[in-house]
Amino acid sequence: MNPDLLQAIQTNLLSPAVLFFLLGVTATLLKSDLKFPESLYITLTIYLLLAIGFKGGVAIHSAGLAKVWLPAVVSMALGAMIPLWVYPVLRHLGRFPPVDAAAISAHYGSVSAVTFIAAVNYLKESSISHEDYAAAFLAVMEAPAILVGVLLAKLGGTSGGDRKLGIVIHEAVVGRSILLLVGGLFAGWASGPKGAEVTAGFFIAPFQGVLALFLLEMGMVAARRFQDLKKVGVFLIAFGVLAPLINGTLGCWLGSLVGLSLGGCMLLGVLAASASYIAAPAAIRLSLPEANPTLYLTSALAITFPFNITLGLPIYLEIALYLGGSQP
Amino acid sequence: MNTHSMKQVTIVCEAYAREPLLTLLSEAGAHGWTLFEVEGFGHQGRRDADIPEYANIQVQVVLQPSAADTLLERLQSELFPKFAMIAYESDVRVIRAQKF
Numbered sequence: 001m002n003p004d005l006l007q008a009i010q011t012n013l014l015s016p017a018v019l020f021f022l023l024g025v026t027a028t029l030l031k032s033d034l035k036f037p038e039s040l041y042i043t044l045t046i047y048l049l050l051a052i053g054f055k056g057g058v059a060i061h062s063a064g065l066a067k068v069w070l071p072a073v074v075s076m077a078l079g080a081m082i083p084l085w086v087y088p089v090l091r092h093l094g095r096f097p098p099v100d101a102a103a104i105s106a107h108y109g110s111v112s113a114v115t116f117i118a119a120v121n122y123l124k125e126s127s128i129s130h131e132d133y134a135a136a137f138l139a140v141m142e143a144p145a146i147l148v149g150v151l152l153a154k155l156g157g158t159s160g161g162d163r164k165l166g167i168v169i170h171e172a173v174v175g176r177s178i179l180l181l182v183g184g185l186f187a188g189w190a191s192g193p194k195g196a197e198v199t200a201g202f203f204i205a206p207f208q209g210v211l212a213l214f215l216l217e218m219g220m221v222a223a224r225r226f227q228d229l230k231k232v233g234v235f236l237i238a239f240g241v242l243a244p245l246i247n248g249t250l251g252c253w254l255g256s257l258v259g260l261s262l263g264g265c266m267l268l269g270v271l272a273a274s275a276s277y278i279a280a281p282a283a284i285r286l287s288l289p290e291a292n293p294t295l296y297l298t299s300a301l302a303i304t305f306p307f308n309i310t311l312g313l314p315i316y317l318e319i320a321l322y323l324g325g326s327q328p
Numbered sequence: 329m330n331t332h333s334m335k336q337v338t339i340v341c342e343a344y345a346r347e348p349l350l351t352l353l354s355e356a357g358a359h360g361w362t363l364f365e366v367e368g369f370g371h372q373g374r375r376d377a378d379i380p381e382y383a384n385i386q387v388q389v390v391l392q393p394s395a396a397d398t399l400l401e402r403l404q405s406e407l408f409p410k411f412a413m414i415a416y417e418s419d420v421r422v423i424r425a426q427k428f
Contacts, residue, residue: 038365041379221379228373281381285344289410294373297381 008126008314015125017118020212021309024219029226036217044214045114045278049180051203051210052117056135057188058196068133071258071268072140078254078272079141082109082247083148089243091156094235096295098156103284103291104236106149107300108243110276111141113177114218115308117211119270122313123263130263139181141271143172146283153288171283178279218305225302232298240275240303244312248273252320265320273316274308275300332425335396336388339403340366341413342375343383348410352402353387357395359428362388372412390420390428 012018027034060068083105090101116138123130150168172178188195196204229237251272255265277300285293339349343365353361364386367377375384391399396417403415422428 035378038377038379038383224376224378277381282344285342285381293381 002318005314005318008317009311011125012122012314013310015122016208016212017121017215018310021215021219021306024216024221025223025306026219027216028220028223034220036220041214041217041221044210044217045177046180047210048117048207048214049113049177050184051207052113052120052135053139053181053184054188054199054203055196056133056139057185057190058193059132060136060185060189061192063131063133068136071131071255071260071264072136074254074258075137075268075271076140076144078251078268079109079111080144080148082250082272083145083152086243087149087152090239094239099153099288099291100295102149102153102156103288104239104296104299105152106146106284107275107277107280107296108247108304109141109145109148110143110280111138111271112274112276112300112305112308113138113181113278114211114214115274115305115312116267116271118215118309119267119313119316121208121211122317123266126317128263128266128317130261130267134264134267135181136185137268137271139178139185142178142181142276142279146172146276146280149280149284150287153291165287168283168287171286172279175279175282215309222302222306225298228294228298229302232295236295236299237303240299241307244273244275244304244308245315248312248316249319249323252316252323255320256323262317262320265323266317269316269320270308270313273304273312275304277301277305329423331421331423333393334390334420334422334425334428335393335417336390336420337396337399337415337417339387339389339413339415340368340370341385341387341407341411343380343385345407345411345413346385348407349387352407353389353399356391356399356402358389358391358399360389364388370412370414375412390422392428 086105086108087101090096090104091098147168150165248269252265252269255268260268277297281293281297284291284296341349350361365377366384366386368375368384375382377383400415400417407413
């Protein structure tokens with residue numbers, strides 16, 4: 001293995017965010033009584049999503065929409081395309097029923113905001129700059145895959161529901177994570193650098209600490225699902241690591257095609273590699289209730305998320321470098 | 329004291345079922361309900377209630393016996409196939425029958 005990559009993985013594992021994540025995993029494995037109330041988990045996600053959206057919005061204000069729209073459209077298309085290859089793989093190689101294959105592919109096409117935030121953090125620690133407006137890609141990549149996933153399930157012969165498509169569109173578009181992200185983006189874009197200045201004390205200064213606290217909780221949440229790994233089977237466990245690597249490569253490559261910087265390519269790779277565990281589960285549970293939630297939640301939360309946070313981030317950066325992301 | 333015979337229906341289910349369940353309650357003729365956030369273990373595994381995706385709720389509703397029948401029938405045909413959910417009824421006595 002490339003010695004630089006080993007070094008980068010080591011650096012990532014020693015960052016506060018990842019150390020707290022591992023602390024959370026350890027706490028659960030040791031059966032500690034440490035537990036966050038659900039309301040704190042929700043509070044922390046609200047803060048992180050609003051802060052990342054707001055910062056991204058301010059960056060769009062400074063960069064101008066003209067610069068943002070092309071990579072944003074490409075990101076959106078990428079999110080919508082991922083389920084199209086993931087679905088047949090799960091269906092035919094994994095032998096999952098159509099509805100489960102569709103539900104899992106929706107989660108892998110959609111994105112994890114916290115993985116994205118951890119990636120931004122990692123770039124910062126590695127002193128690599130990126131397009132600050134990349135949060136816009138995060139916002140536009142959440143919904144399309146969910147819609148495509150539900151359509152795939154319908155095509156796969158899942159019993160049609162009366163108002164199900166309406167429900168999925170509602171959930172995918174105004175679910176809490178998208179509402180906060182898009183709302184934050186808009187507020188940041190509309191208020192510009194002045195808005196950033198007055199809110200910096202709240203949205204910027206404590207951000208790293210809040211992220212560390214949240215990842216401590218996520219470590220516990222993920223580890224509580226480790227016991228479900230035996231239920232999902234070896235295929236899905238392997239898929240939970242390989243699909244992100246393939247999607248991540250695809251994202252990095254598309255990023256370099258549309259001229260993103262090295263950091264931007266890596267972030268698009270991370271977005272493609274990540275699997276949703278907030279927006280997608282809610283929308284899928286309501287629109288495809290026949291799908292088994294243990295499969296998609298365990299693979300997204302207990303396999304892909306921990307993999308991306310600990311080993312994935314340095315790997316995607318290496319892939320972005322290899323695919324010619326320009327170092328600014 | 330003069331009390332009246334009613335049915336109490338208790339539903340324990342995943343939190344995603346909240347909206348469809350509450351809609352069904354009012355369609356079945358319930359004039360009120362009480363909802364708790366709970367955690368537990370059942371046929372579909374542990375529901376730790378640590379994140380909303382694993383949250384669980386318990387809803388209690390007191391109804392006229394005929395409305396309770398309607399509610400249980402519709403729960404069975406419409407919501408049981410879709411959500412992690414159990415429901416049971418019990419006999420209760422209330423003071424003000426007109427409230428239910």
